[in-house]
Amino acid sequence: MRHYVLLSFAIAIALAVAGCTSNTASSTTIPTTPTAVTSTDAFSGTVGPSGTTGFPFTVSTTGTVTIGLTSVAPLSTMALGVGIATSDGTTCGSQISKNDNARSGTSALAGTATSGSYCVVVYDSGNVPDGWSVSFTVQVVHP
Secondary structure (H helix, E strand, O other): OHHHHHHHHHHHHHHHHHHHOOOOOOOOOOOOOOOOOOEEEEEEEEEOOOOEEEEEEEEOOOEEEEEEEEEEEOOOOOOEEEEEEEEOOOOEEEEEEEEEEEOOOOEEEEEEEOOEEEEEEEEOOOOOOOOOOEEEEEEEEEO
């Protein structure tokens, strides 16, 4: 009888140990942050001495907005003012941020914006000579 008890005890231990092992490999899934989808809007226009022009755009979700001049003519090195303003969807409102010394080929403004309507504003920051009309293209990259 004692033999049966020891044998039963040995079988119970073997089954318990077998239940603790696994033949399947476990894997850990690392959550990934989804890449924000961005849009690029390009707006072209002209600005004269003391002039201002604005273009509305919409940010679909909170994220980074980058604004820069991609061309300025007739003098490509001329600095213009570039700003971001509130918008009702058609008209530019109060300016939020600005750069009076924006130049073609560099980022003029960058920051985080919440979803909503905005306006990119290009203006003469005191560099457009009398009698001139300066053409430009401004690019807005946003979510």
